[in-house]
Every structure is written in structure tokens, then in C-alpha cells.
Amino acid sequence: MSDDVKTPQSDLDSLVKSNTGCEKTIEMQLSEDGQILRLAMLGEMLASVAHELNTPIGFISANLSNLSKFIDKIFQLLNAYEHYASINSSNSEKIEIDKIKKEINYDYLKARIPEMMVRSMKASDSLKTLIRDVKISSRADSSKAEPSDINEALESAVHIIMSEYKSKVKINKDYDKLPLVECYIGKLNQVFLNILSNSCEAIEGTGEITVRTRHIKETVTIEITDTGSGMSDKVLEKIFLPFFTTKAIGYGTGLGLSISHRIIEQHGGTLSADSKLGQGTKFTIKLPICQKQQI
Numbered sequence: 001m002s003d004d005v006k007t008p009q010s011d012l013d014s015l016v017k018s019n020t021g022c023e024k025t026i027e028m029q030l031s032e033d034g035q036i037l038r039l040a041m042l043g044e045m046l047a048s049v050a051h052e053l054n055t056p057i058g059f060i061s062a063n064l065s066n067l068s069k070f071i072d073k074i075f076q077l078l079n080a081y082e083h084y085a086s087i088n089s090s091n092s093e094k095i096e097i098d099k100i101k102k103e104i105n106y107d108y109l110k111a112r113i114p115e116m117m118v119r120s121m122k123a124s125d126s127l128k129t130l131i132r133d134v135k136i137s138s139r140a141d142s143s144k145a146e147p148s149d150i151n152e153a154l155e156s157a158v159h160i161i162m163s164e165y166k167s168k169v170k171i172n173k174d175y176d177k178l179p180l181v182e183c184y185i186g187k188l189n190q191v192f193l194n195i196l197s198n199s200c201e202a203i204e205g206t207g208e209i210t211v212r213t214r215h216i217k218e219t220v221t222i223e224i225t226d227t228g229s230g231m232s233d234k235v236l237e238k239i240f241l242p243f244f245t246t247k248a249i250g251y252g253t254g255l256g257l258s259i260s261h262r263i264i265e266q267h268g269g270t271l272s273a274d275s276k277l278g279q280g281t282k283f284t285i286k287l288p289i290c291q292k293q294q295i
């Protein structure tokens with residue numbers, strides 16, 4: 001029997017091989033879809049938590065702002081009392097007033113309260129911004145692509161990521177004046193968050209990320225460049241494959257970029273990467289401003 005004659009066993013082997021491959025592909029697809037579904041559910045949950053937080057933080061912020069005005073007035077009154085008491089009080093009254101002042105640490109309170117108010121107002125402002133950014137970044141998509149502000153979405157994604165990495169990563173922004181882009185902005189937010197978090201994770205010690213947008217003819221280009229570890233050519237050629245990760249078990253599923261790639265392709269755009277080991281990485285997204293057909 002010649003070598004190229006197929007035996008029932010070799011037929012069976014190739015059948016098993018092709019079926020196994022097929023099952024794997026389906027399994028991978030299901031897993032990737034499951035991940036997309038989980039991310040969508042997480043996005044919805046985040047959006048509703050952000051919505052619920054909006055009202056109480058609004059109260060806190062408004063009350064703090066009023067309180068800070070009232071406290072200034074109360075201190076004005078106290079200063080007037082102090083002045084009046086220093087002229088008109090008897091010695092025993094002065095001793096009694098000084099005793100109370102000492103007990104409540106009056107001088108310390110007087111010096112610290114305005115500063116505490118300013119800090120609380122700043123903290124409530126950052127909370128308001130964070131809630132706004134979470135709302136934008138987890139925005140549920142409507143059933144059709146809608147004209148959206150890409151700079152605004154990037155800005156929110158940057159804010160969210162930077163709340164975790166601000167001590168090690170400096171962010172540079174170079175936004176062009178962009179037209180509205182017809183897209184599923186919730187999905188694009190997911191892409192921006194994936195790429196930005198990869199960049200932050202690739203930075204050991206301290207480093208920089210530059211987010212740049214450009215409008216050229218019918219296309220909007222977004223570049224996210226980091227000064228992180230970079231990648232070898234071998235790694236670079238696999239990054240868009242589902243489940244490809246160089247991260248330790250439990251630290252990465254290897255789905256971030258494959259999902260992002262798919263989302264950008266669904267928008268009729270491209271997602272590409274350039275990288276130099278030891279120097280850094282640049283991801284480039286090109287998006288058409290208008291969709292040729294409904295996606």
C-alpha cells in the first residue's frame with residue numbers, strides 16, 4: 001500500500017483532528033462572547049450604580065458649598081464676640097472662656113476647619129467627575145450607531161484608568177478638534193479602557209502615556225502610545241489572538257485586544273500596534289466618521 005492511500009484510521013484521525021479544532025474554535029468563540037456579555041452586564045451595573053450615586057453626591061456637594069459660606073460667617077461672629085469679650089468680660093468670665101477654648105482646642109479648629117472644608121469640597125468634586133466618567137464609559141449602546149464625541153469618551157476612560165495609576169503614569173493629551181463619529185460609543189469605551197489599562201500595566205516603575213487624536217478627511221485616528229516594556233516581534237504578531245496573554249495566571253484572560261480588534265472591525269475601522277522591546281508601544285485606531293451600512 002502506498003503511503004498516500006488513506007486508511008480508515010487516518011480518515012478517522014483527520015476527522016477527529018478537524019473536529020477537535022472545530023470544537024476548540026466554537027469553545028473559544030463562546031468564551032469570547034461570554035466575556036463580551038459579562039463586560040456588557042458589568043457596564044450596565046456600573047452605569048446604574050453611578051446613576052444612584054449621582055443624587056447623594058449632589059446633596060453632599062451642595063451642602064458643603066453652603067456650609068463653607070456659613071462657616072465663614074460663624075467665624076466672623078466668633079471673632080466679634082472674642083473682641084467684645086476681651087474688652088467687657090470680667091476676669092472670671094475670661095478664665096471660663098479660655099477654659100472652654102482649651103477644652104475644644106479652639107485655635108486648632110479655627111485654623112483647620114476652612115482647610116477641611118476646602119479639601120472635602122475638592123474630594124466631592126473628584127467624586128462627581130469620577131461618577132460622570134463612569135457613566136460615560138459604561139454607557140449602554142442604543143440599537144443603532146450614534147454620532148458620538150470621541151475626545152470626551154477618551155477623556156473619561158483616561159480619568160478612570162488614571163484614578164488607579166496616577167502615581168506611576170504621567171498622561172499627555174493631544175486632542176484634535178473632531179467631528180462626531182457614528183459609532184457604538186459604549187463598545188469604543190471598552191476598547192479605550194482595554195488599551196489604556198494594557199499600557200499602564202506595561203509600565204514598570206514610572207512612565208508616560210500619550211493619547212492623540214486626529215481628523216483627516218473621512219477618518220478619525222486615535223493613537224495611544226506608552227513608554228512601557230514594549231514587545232518582541234513574536235509577541236506582537238499574536239496579541240490580537242483570543243486568549244493570548246503573557247500575564248501570570250489570574251492576571252489576564254488574553255481577551256482584551258481580541259475583543260477590541262473585533263469591535264473596531266465591526267465599525268469598519270482598523271486597530272494596529274507598533275512596538276519596540278524595551279522602548280514602548282503604540283496602538284492606532286482608525287475609524288470612519290460615517291458608517292456605510294448599519295452595524
Ligand SMILES: Nc1ncnc2c1ncn2[C@@H]1O[C@H](COP(=O)(O)OP(=O)(O)OP(=O)(O)O)[C@@H](O)[C@H]1O
Nearest residue numbers: 198199202239245246247252253254255256257281
Ligand atoms: N501596551 C502594551 N505593552 C506591552 N505589551 C502589551 C501591551 N498591550 C498588550 N500587550 C501584550 O499583549 C497581550 C495581550 O493583551 P490583551 O489585552 O489581549 O490580554 P491581557 O492584557 O493579557 O489580558 P486581559 O484579557 O485581562 O486584557 C498582553 O498579555 C501583553 O503581552
Ligand SMILES: [Mg+2]
Nearest residue numbers: 194198256257
Ligand atoms: Mg489587556
